[in-house]
Amino acid sequence: MSFDTIDDLDPGQRVLVRLDLNSPVEDGTVQDNRRFERHAETVRELAERGDRVVCMAHQGRPGDDDFVSLRQHADILAEHVGRDVRFVPDTYGPEAVEAIEALDDGEILLLENVRMCEDELPEEDPGVKSRCEFVRTLAEHVDAYVNDAYSAAHREHASLVGFPLVLPAYAGRVMESEYEANTAIASRTFDGQVTMVVGGTKATDVISVMEALDEKVDQFLLGGIAGELFLRAAGYPVGEDVAGMDLFDDQWEANADTIRSVLDERGDAITLALDLAYEDDDGERAEIDVEDVEEKTQGFLDVGSDTVEAYDAVVRDSEAVFVKGALGLFEDERFSVGTVGVLEAIAETDCFSVVGGGDTSRAIEMYGLSEDDFSHVSIAGGAYIRALTGDSLPAVDVLVEAANERDGGSA
Ligand SMILES: Nc1ncnc2c1ncn2[C@@H]1O[C@H](COP(=O)(O)OP(=O)(O)OP(=O)(O)O)[C@@H](O)[C@H]1O
Numbered sequence: 001m002s003f004d005t006i007d008d009l010d011p012g013q014r015v016l017v018r019l020d021l022n023s024p025v026e027d028g029t030v031q032d033n034r035r036f037e038r039h040a041e042t043v044r045e046l047a048e049r050g051d052r053v054v055c056m057a058h059q060g061r062p063g064d065d066d067f068v069s070l071r072q073h074a075d076i077l078a079e080h081v082g083r084d085v086r087f088v089p090d091t092y093g094p095e096a097v098e099a100i101e102a103l104d105d106g107e108i109l110l111l112e113n114v115r116m117c118e119d120e121l122p123e124e125d126p127g128v129k130s131r132c133e134f135v136r137t138l139a140e141h142v143d144a145y146v147n148d149a150y151s152a153a154h155r156e157h158a159s160l161v162g163f164p165l166v167l168p169a170y171a172g173r174v175m176e177s178e179y180e181a182n183t184a185i186a187s188r189t190f191d192g193q194v195t196m197v198v199g200g201t202k203a204t205d206v207i208s209v210m211e212a213l214d215e216k217v218d219q220f221l222l223g224g225i226a227g228e229l230f231l232r233a234a235g236y237p238v239g240e241d242v243a244g245m246d247l248f249d250d251q252w253e254a255n256a257d258t259i260r261s262v263l264d265e266r267g268d269a270i271t272l273a274l275d276l277a278y279e280d281d282d283g284e285r286a287e288i289d290v291e292d293v294e295e296k297t298q299g300f301l302d303v304g305s306d307t308v309e310a311y312d313a314v315v316r317d318s319e320a321v322f323v324k325g326a327l328g329l330f331e332d333e334r335f336s337v338g339t340v341g342v343l344e345a346i347a348e349t350d351c352f353s354v355v356g357g358g359d360t361s362r363a364i365e366m367y368g369l370s371e372d373d374f375s376h377v378s379i380a381g382g383a384y385i386r387a388l389t390g391d392s393l394p395a396v397d398v399l400v401e402a403a404n405e406r407d408g409g410s411a
């Protein structure tokens with residue numbers, strides 16, 4: 001049994017749609033990325049059917065620099081949909097309700113960042129979330145709920161798990177396709193070596209999943225923040241915050257024990273960077289062997305060339321390669337060597353390959369690689385790796401339960 005989709009939803013209704021438009025923000029400017037392009041398909045389809053489309057989404061986490069309004073997202077989404085997208089700087093107050101009520105058939109509205117609403121976080125079970133004021137208020141002004149945010153489906157937040165208990169609930173097109181691809185992956189087995197490239201900034205997410213994927217993955221190739229934290233656990237003087245950074249120390253506190261136990265138990269399956277890259281005094285990329293680092297005085301922004309060579313060889317020996325997170329700050333070309341090197345190696349072999357992560361998948365387009373050279377490119381990060389472990393996703397579970405109940409009810 002699975003969830004219902006837009007095909008099961010009669011057109012011409014007022015539909016509340018949860019998207020995942022969480023995007024990189026550079027100097028206050030929201031960066032366009034594949035999430036807009038993919039979600040635009042669902043939004044356009046609903047608008048073209050004559051639905052009144054009320055979109056909600058999140059951006060960043062409270063307290064972080066990228067925790068900003070969705071005003072810019074509305075303009076970017078409009079470009080991809082090819083229709084106007086109105087924006088209202090309110091989540092469920094009178095201004096939001098008025099804007100929802102004012103919609104005509106085929107019109108699209110984007111509400112303010114749902115994480116600005118107190119009821120959205122923290123994580124609680126769907127029953128609790130369905131009773132919060134945010135969910136109860138919006139539910140009164142729409143006819144149905146569509147969840148298209150597969151990439152946030154591992155979170156038990158109000159906008160993701162609350163509505164299916166109080167409204168007819170359906171999966172959007174992105175939810176449908178990502179769910180199919182990623183769930184199928186979890187049940188696949190491979191005869192040869194399975195490799196996972198682990199990087200990015202959300203070390204806490206990936207480290208817990210590494211532990212859970214123990215049986216399924218033969219080789220982990222590490223980079224990014226998680227990579228440095230593992231180097232720290234292995235005794236190198238790296239993996240800590242310097243010069244106003246906020247990436248390492250908290251994540252080290254939260255994960256040090258797990259990292260040590262993963263290293264202890266699966267050390268043979270974990271390959272760490274041999275060298276790291278940084279910006280020298282002339283603004284150029286420079287590299288240093290990890291053995292030669294005496295003290296971390298500045299950020300390491302990529303893995304070094306020897307590491308790329310070593311990782312390239314492992315990839316070419318693999319039957320399946322899963323990528324979660326970039327090996328470096330690839331948005332800056334000087335520090336794209338690790339991420340692009342590994343992606344190129346994957347693209348050149350015929351292994352089964354999945355590249356996941358809202359940010360990471362952007363590297364494929366940025367550096368002229370073709371999506372066709374990978375088995376699946378997911379716009380999901382945390383949800384995709386959780387699906388690999390075979391774990392269910394709370395926001396998918398409630399959609400399935402809602403469909404089951406409807407079926408049971410009508411049987
Ligand atoms: N050494 C580094 N220093 C700073 N940033 C880094 C470093 N290595 C990787 N990154 C950044 O990590 C980001 C990707 O990290 P993230 O954990 O968000 O992964 P993702 O899998 O793409 O996304 P998500 O889980 O958000 O969908 C990239 O934007 C890249 O710039």
Ligand SMILES: O=C(O)[C@H](O)COP(=O)(O)O
Pocket residue numbers: 020022060061151152155358380381382383
């Ligand atoms: O970008 C993501 O991976 C999703 O939007 C979830 O974001 P979160 O990790 O801040 O919950």
